[in-house]
Amino acid sequence: MKLSTRTVFPFLLAALCLVGLPDSGRAQDTEPPPAQLPPEGRVQITVEDNQRAKMRLAYPAPRRPVSASPQLASAADELDATLRNDLRLTGVFSLQGPRELAGLRLSGDRANDFEQYRSLGNEMVLLVETKVDGARLVLEGSLYDLGSREAILRKRYVAGTELARQMAHTLSDEIVLYMTGVRGIARTSLAFTSDRDGDGIKELYLMDYDGYGQRKMSGHRSLSFSPAWAANGEGLAYVSYYSGEGASLYWVDRETGRKSPILEETAQALSPTTSPDGRRIAFARSLRGNLEIFTIDRDGAGLKRLTRSGGIDTNPAWSPRGNQLAFTSSRNGSPQIYVMDLEGKNIRRISFQSKYNDGAAWDPDARYLIYASRTRDGRRFDIVKVDVETGEQATLTAAPGSHEAPTFSPDGRFIAYESDRSGRKQIYIMTADGEPVAQLTNGSSNFGPSWSGYFDE
8 A cells, every 4th residue: 555655853933023013913022943955946936817806906016225235135125025925825816016017107195006006906005115123124014905095904023134034924924814814824834755865865854835945854864754743833743764663753842843752663653643732643553564543642652543454544634623533544445535533433434436545634624635546547646625524526636747645734725735747756735626826846856745734922
């Protein structure tokens, strides 16, 4: 049976000092980010049109200080580019930037300018200004309704130039939350496995949701894979041969980066998934050559067996509500997706449309499962989404190549997955309806993504 891989390791959250204008919210402080490795080539972002109505937003060129140092000017450019990408990637806005707005006759008079923006069909305008506060960069963003000319949202952020991207991510998330009632995902992360270190080594890497800031997390010089974020963002479980005994389970704490073994043994421990509160791990364990599903406390106590079948049971996925596990089983002859309760009871089959289905993941509302389904010709896999209650199914991928290891974003609007459409496995994202959005990695093989939850400071 095909075993999916999921992986990761230590890191620190990016620091950002948020200072509010009137009605602009609370301040927050986090620790500075680790040094970042450069991405393996330029990240390619392509946004495709979908069928959802988008809010029309004008975003003219930001105002910026005349006498900024080259470092501050470069940070301001990075901030602007990041914010534009963030807003486009949300799928919420139809964005008009400086190029689309170039024909307008702007005078600096707000009443006149707002009518100019509105004449192009825009509903809102985002006015951004960057300033200098000593060696720090200041971002001020104001979102206006063009009909009423009233401010919808105003924010002010102050941070070092190295945190320009985080400032942009934070403003984007605030705008999305205010306009949709759902938190944005610009400050979330993806863990994945990469063989870019060579010599047959596979290490754990982390990247921003848009593919930037790729950095190594494990450094074991071994085989480390299968990242599994805790939904509350406390940390990750993963598998590694680091101990030399076999495939063992490890945990890494998000804030401290401290790594600790969960289960070290000669038997194979594979494909972990964390409970929503991060206290327990479900995983596949080899017993005399046959894989069964177990759960264990994060500290290694409370080992409990859940499945007992003649087939292989693997790749568990803990439901967001904490009361069910989806998993892959060959108990009826071919790998299929099943769901059971936490006692290993009330088992029911979910997948029926293919002879081989594997690697399920839940959406945040526990309504849908996504998984890899082998095509009829047996040559590749597509990502399929199924309604757990009704059984209604939809195939989300159609591009050439094989598509596997799907994982939902914490808002349920996007899916990350691996695909070999370009020859090697790379990480891509698409909307939850299957519209392509971006390729996040390139170069060597990169696979087995796991999307983080929200990092609540």
